[in-house]
Amino acid sequence: MMKHIPAVLFLIPLVAAISMPMVVLRRPGWGRPMTLFAACAMCVTAVANLLVVLNSGEIRYLFGGWRAPVGIEWVADGLASVMMIAVSLLATVCLVYGGSVKLPGSARRLALHYILILLLLSALTGVVFAADLFNVFVFLEVATLCTSGLVAIAGGKALVFAFRYLILASIGATFYLLGVSFLYAATGTLNMADLAQRLPGLLGSKAVIVGLVFMFIGLAIKMALMPLHGWLPDAYTYALDAVSPLLSSLVTKVALFAWIRIMYWVVGAGHDAETAQALRVCWMLGALAAVGGAFLALIQQDVKRMFAYGGVSHIGLIMIGAGLGNQTGLAGSMFYLINDAVMQATLFVLAGVAISHYGVRTMGDLAVLRERAPWMIGGLIIVGLSMIGIPPTGGFFGKWYIVLGALQSGEYVAVGAVIVATLLTMAYFMGLFVRIFASHYGGGEQASPVAPAAEMPLVLRVCVGILCVGILSLGLCSDRIVKVLLDATSSLKL
């Protein structure tokens, strides 16, 4: 029974999504409870999955019972299991938050939106567990379609940016597929474990190098790595407030996870001189993204857009850790990836509350929040501390391990990039807090067109509370989590 857990984890949202249209036809109100129930069931299953993996080693699930190089295989190791817990918990919290936000349209249309969310969750599960390059392609493309559907559902401006995302991400997926076909032509296999055995002797071959470069470009578009991030800020800014936390916290991170998987588990990076060069390019691109994203965030006026650029910058930070080629940096970057997922969800939940509840959209409106929004400000302070990287929060420990890894491999420029990105992050959060607290920024009743609302409703407070507790506990339990991640990466022998 236990060996079926990865497949069950995938089937829960898929079955819910497929049965949803039939259920909603009779009971229009059931869409949301069903989605929430599926997400909660996923959480429980994901925790069970991690416990099984920690107790009895990784699960290799063979679809249809066909053995690996011929059949399709899923691998649930420590890394994938931790990632899956993060995905399902965040999805649950974002869904709880999403229910309190008004969505346009009838119950029918709402049901469509829940179907898309469920399909997105099953696609993300697929990417995390897949141990087969072509499987990763299919699930990434399903995730892309669901994402652009979720962005487009807001209508109006969001449609244009959903289309742009769809075109760019599909070109990215095609590049990835082309890379996969090069690797297949060179090795004759698509299974990750099988490829890992056949690739080492072939790393000098032009076909393999070009294939890997194509795959990297494809995934870099999907993860919004700096020069290819153009679709992200607009899409997230104009998406519905209810879905942007979900998208920002999960979609790009899972593409990055897929690249880390390919780089270390398939190519076997970090063992020889050729891959060391490739890794250096990776962390340099990461450093560019970390600094550039934070700088672009600094000059934004729209709050949601500022947070979106913050996310671009943090993808770069994770990439720095993943490109160092040692275990400390890799475990640190995986830890930071999970942290960043939680932080992005928190930021976009807070931005959504600020828009829908307090009418705050740009930096100039922020003064409205003074004195009236203790939960909002408290949440912002905690997530700000974590984004900057101040000790009790998770963000600090992630950056700490990344910097340790950089020092270990003697890449002082990477250390510098992390520090500069941190300072820039601090600068834009300072800008935010100055506009909230400093008295000369006016505000008050005269400046705000809407009547100041009372405290936000209980559901929102619970969401913000859970996310903040999550950020703090990621920091306080960082030892344990990093130990699990170090164990999960120990098989690489970096």
Next chain:
Amino acid sequence: MVELLEAVIKRPNFVAFVALFLWGLYIAITHHNLVKKLIGLYIVQTSVIFFFVTFAAKQGATVPILLSNDGKIEARAYTNPLPHALTLTAIVVQVATLGVSVAVVAGIYRNYDSLDEAEILKKLE
């Protein structure tokens, strides 16, 4: 240089793939019309599928179904079925992408009465 040219001329299928791929990419990037962008994307995706098919092609080989059961299997007589299976899946993915993007384009046209990207961006402001 001559060797390179010779290598290129010997593989007209790969030349066709590269031409299709770049052509599609060029259309998707340069055209302002959203539907033409979609056509460009479609050509890019089709070119990759064509690439899969062309490197899986094998002269004188047949479908991988065993013809007799006398224990002797001549691997050279059969084509590798895997690239074709992948191609089928990729076509399904492509159709889904196309469907969703046509729906989004229809939504854009209803909202902005135009398919020209520059015009739509002007209306957005």
